[in-house]
Amino acid sequence: MSIELRGVTAGYVQDVPVVRNIDMHVPTKAIATVIGPNGSGKSTLLRSVVGQTPQTTGSIVVDGAEVRGVSAHRRVIEHRVAFVPQVANVFGPLTVMENLEVGGARVPRKQQRRRISELLDTYPDLAAKRRIRAESLSGGQRQLLALARALMTSPTTLLLDEPSAGLSPAMMDSMFDAVRNTRDLHDVTVLLVEQNAVQSLEISDFGVVLVAGELAMHGPARDILSDPTVGRLYLGAA
Amino acid sequence: MVEVLVDTAVRGSIIALLAVGLTLIQGTLRFANVAHVEFATLGGYSAVALTGAGLGLLLSSALGVALVAVLAVVLYRLLFRRLLRSGPMIALIGSLALAIVIRATLQLLYGSRPRYLPTPLERGIDFHGALITPSQIRLVCISLGLLALLALVLKFTSLGRAVRAVAANPELADVSGLNRGRVVDIVWMLSAGLAAVSGILLSIDSAVGIELGFNLLLPVFAAAIVGGLGSIAGAVIAAYALACAESLVLQIDWGAIVGGTHHLEVGYRPAVGFALLVVMLAFRPQGLMGRAVRRG
Numbered sequence: 020m021s022i023e024l025r026g027v028t029a030g031y032v033q034d035v036p037v038v039r040n041i042d043m044h045v046p047t048k049a050i051a052t053v054i055g056p057n058g059s060g061k062s063t064l065l066r067s068v069v070g071q072t073p074q075t076t077g078s079i080v081v082d083g084a085e086v087r088g089v090s091a092h093r094r095v096i097e098h099r100v101a102f103v104p105q106v107a108n109v110f111g112p113l114t115v116m117e118n119l120e121v122g123g124a125r126v127p128r129k130q131q132r133r134r135i136s137e138l139l140d141t142y143p144d145l146a147a148k149r150r151i152r153a154e155s156l157s158g159g160q161r162q163l164l165a166l167a168r169a170l171m172t173s174p175t176t177l178l179l180d181e182p183s184a185g186l187s188p189a190m191m192d193s194m195f196d197a198v199r200n201t202r203d204l205h206d207v208t209v210l211l212v213e214q215n216a217v218q219s220l221e222i223s224d225f226g227v228v229l230v231a232g233e234l235a236m237h238g239p240a241r242d243i244l245s246d247p248t249v250g251r252l253y254l255g256a257a
Numbered sequence: 258m259v260e261v262l263v264d265t266a267v268r269g270s271i272i273a274l275l276a277v278g279l280t281l282i283q284g285t286l287r288f289a290n291v292a293h294v295e296f297a298t299l300g301g302y303s304a305v306a307l308t309g310a311g312l313g314l315l316l317s318s319a320l321g322v323a324l325v326a327v328l329a330v331v332l333y334r335l336l337f338r339r340l341l342r343s344g345p346m347i348a349l350i351g352s353l354a355l356a357i358v359i360r361a362t363l364q365l366l367y368g369s370r371p372r373y374l375p376t377p378l379e380r381g382i383d384f385h386g387a388l389i390t391p392s393q394i395r396l397v398c399i400s401l402g403l404l405a406l407l408a409l410v411l412k413f414t415s416l417g418r419a420v421r422a423v424a425a426n427p428e429l430a431d432v433s434g435l436n437r438g439r440v441v442d443i444v445w446m447l448s449a450g451l452a453a454v455s456g457i458l459l460s461i462d463s464a465v466g467i468e469l470g471f472n473l474l475l476p477v478f479a480a481a482i483v484g485g486l487g488s489i490a491g492a493v494i495a496a497y498a499l500a501c502a503e504s505l506v507l508q509i510d511w512g513a514i515v516g517g518t519h520h521l522e523v524g525y526r527p528a529v530g531f532a533l534l535v536v537m538l539a540f541r542p543q544g545l546m547g548r549a550v551r552r553g
Contacts, residue, residue: 069432071428071431071432090431091431092431092432092433092434092435092436092437095432095433095434096429097432101432102432104428104429104432105427107426107429108429109426109429110421110422110426110429110430111425111426112421112425113418113421113422113425117418117421117422120415120418120434121418121419121422121430121433121435122434124415124418124419124433124434124435125434125435168433169433172434176373227473238350
């Protein structure tokens with residue numbers, strides 16, 4: 020259930036890497052937050068793990084298995100990687116139930132029903148809106164639905180791209196609680212990218228600082244939180 | 258008035274079968290396939306070829322639909338998938354070229370004279386003053402049955418949800434574990450299959466010629482756009498509305514405006530599609546049931 024990146028270089032255009040030579044390791048059932056300035060390649064790094072950004076060199080190992088060259092949908096099904104993008108992370112014209120059914124489309128029918136029932140119990144806000152189209156949900160409800168949809172395959176690795184983006188402060192707290200509870204309840208390893216770095220590092224075991232596509236720092240979250248340079252540059256410390 | 262209804266039902270059914278396929282491809286791949294109507298022509302000629310080889314009409318029709326559906330997937334994989342990497346406009350131009358190649362090939366093989374399927378001569382049935390043939394009744398029933406079946410599949414099956422998910426958000430579909438390539442293959446098969454059915458039904462009703470599909474290009478595109486590209490229900494409603502408008506324009510006595518008794522010739526029929534298209538694009542570019550494009 021761990022994630023290991025060794026010398027990973029990835030980008031959208033051949034010979035124009037967005038992230039370069041990344042080495043990092045997220046142990047089983049840990050939460051790791053990637054922080055850094057805008058354009059530092061945080062989302063690209065996440066997308067390369069799920070297979071949506073071409074990886075030019077290096078190795079990505081999920082649960083001990085190399086996933087380089089494996090398509091995104093196979094990483095989801097065979098390597099149990101789940102990804103929640105920052106935007107457009109629900110199927111807007113589909114209802115809440117249909118979103119969950121699509122998330123579990125490759126799961127056996129019986130298991131799919133049971134999983135939906137469990138997730139709707141966990142997120143009662145969604146249960147009340149199960150027949151509503153996802154595009155009609157509030158920002159917070161959409162993020163919960165996106166998370167629930169990703170959990171339909173019972174993943175072992177969960178990748179979250181700015182889950183608190185656009186949420187009110189109260190909803191942000193709920194979202195970070197939901198991330199921590201997800202790790203505790205579903206036994207997943209979580210790698211998330213966040214602009215809201217302090218709050219995210221506070222619930223994390225590890226932190227990764229990415230600057231201009233390169234790894235600037237990697238270590239326990241509390242060390243990153245207490246680092247004066249990181250604090251001044253990325254955590255809003257005086 | 259009953260004549261208008263009968264004409265609307267028959268022509269609207271043909272346009273609807275084609276427009277629904279076109280809008281399915283547009284919805285999942287974001288490109289307008291000009292060659293789509295040629296699948297109707299290919300359906301008609303496949304049935305002609307297979308009945309000519311001694312097979313019965315029903316078996317020939319079923320095999321013809323299957324052949325066209327498989328050919329569509331082959332064309333998608335060999336041609337359109339590559340073209341789409343360069344963008345939807347390149348794919349659209351490629352589909353225009355493919356349509357010309359298909360018509361030229363059929364002309365080379367079958368000549369330009371229309372071909373007829375071996376169907377018995379039918380006596381028209383008087384329906385409240387309008388004549389309708391048994392093949393036209395079958396055409397309407399089969400079309401409506403297939404459209405209803407498609408709607409049920411899209412709404413209530415996992416395949417239908419997968420198609421709608423790919424249409425709504427292809428990248429999210431990938432990371433939800435859906436095999437987008439397989440879903441798109443199935444959409445091509447369904448779309449081309451429906452087009453082939455419409456071509457065969459039209460051939461049974463009248464004849465098949467190399468212009469069968471091309472003559473439907475404008476009304477089919479008009480119905481898909483007026484309905485809202487990507488909207489199945491919109492395409493069906495627009496197809497019947499367009500057929501009704503076409504029929505009304507031909508039935509109306511324009512003498513009150515131009516003097517005497519004056520009915521428009523059938524050649525003016527495509528103008529109705531153009532007019533509807535222009536009005537819709539000017540005032541509601543997203544179509545009857547399409548969604549307004551929002552960025553961000």
